[in-house]
Amino acid sequence: MQRPEFVVDYAPRRQFEAFHDRRQRFACIVTHRRAGKTVACIYDLQRAAVSSERLRSRYAYLSPFLKQSKTVAWDYLRSAMAPLRRLGATVHESELRVDYPKGGQVRLYGADNPDALRGIYLDGIVLDEYADMDPRVWSEIIRPALADRGGWAVFIGTPKGRNAFFELWRRAQSEANARSRRRWSAPTTGS
Numbered sequence: 001m002q003r004p005e006f007v008v009d010y011a012p013r014r015q016f017e018a019f020h021d022r023r024q025r026f027a028c029i030v031t032h033r034r035a036g037k038t039v040a041c042i043y044d045l046q047r048a049a050v051s052s053e054r055l056r057s058r059y060a061y062l063s064p065f066l067k068q069s070k071t072v073a074w075d076y077l078r079s080a081m082a083p084l085r086r087l088g089a090t091v092h093e094s095e096l097r098v099d100y101p102k103g104g105q106v107r108l109y110g111a112d113n114p115d116a117l118r119g120i121y122l123d124g125i126v127l128d129e130y131a132d133m134d135p136r137v138w139s140e141i142i143r144p145a146l147a148d149r150g151g152w153a154v155f156i157g158t159p160k161g162r163n164a165f166f167e168l169w170r171r172a173q174s175e176a177n178a179r180s181r182r183r184w185s186a187p188t189t190g191s
């Protein structure tokens with residue numbers, strides 16, 4: 001048997017297994033706090049950046065505030081990439097970015113700093129706490145950034161009244177979108 005090149009210390013919680021196996025371009029996750037969605041998304045982004053066959057693949061994690069991205073996701077990304085350091089993965093703290101050996105990148109962004117996202121292309125993005133973002137960040141900046149390379153997107157959050165996330169969640173539920181969208185809820189606590 002071939003030995004793996006590296007071992008990542010991550011066992012997905014049961015409720016996120018189907019998420020990691022998804023084939024849909026757009027996905028929507030609704031969970032309670034501390035369910036493990038940010039961790040699941042960081043590992044999902046890293047796996048994409050490591051395994052993508054695309055040239056210079058670009059993956060992004062977006063939360064409402066850049067500072068929030070740094071606080072909630074940077075430590076997860078740093079520990080996720082640690083086993084890949086010896087293969088050449090590098091950390092760029094000032095840009096909240098990790099570069100992987102084959103040229104893929106994962107970078108953290110904030111919806112309060114959309115200029116950093118203008119003009120880039122993306123192969124995949126996670127929009128965490130999407131309910132707290134200005135929906136124009138999606139329509140005016142992210143959607144065009146994904147268009148070039150047919151990138152994917154995952155929306156995460158909790159519906160708070162009838163906001164943009166609620167509408168998205170409802171659309172994900174509709175049969176009409178069943179082929180291209182999928183939603184998950186992870187109502188249970190713990191692993």
Ligand SMILES: Nc1ncnc2c1ncn2[C@@H]1O[C@H](COP(=O)(O)OP(=O)(O)O)[C@@H](O)[C@H]1O
Pocket residue numbers: 010011012013031032033034035036037038039040
């Ligand atoms: N697959 C996992 N294995 C072990 N611990 C995990 C896993 N997923 C999440 N955790 C831990 O659970 C806590 C909450 O995770 P987090 O992803 O921040 O939750 P959420 O984003 O849903 O609020 C953190 O302490 C994190 O380290």
Ligand SMILES: [Mg+2]
Pocket residue numbers: 037038039072128
């Ligand atoms: Mg989170």
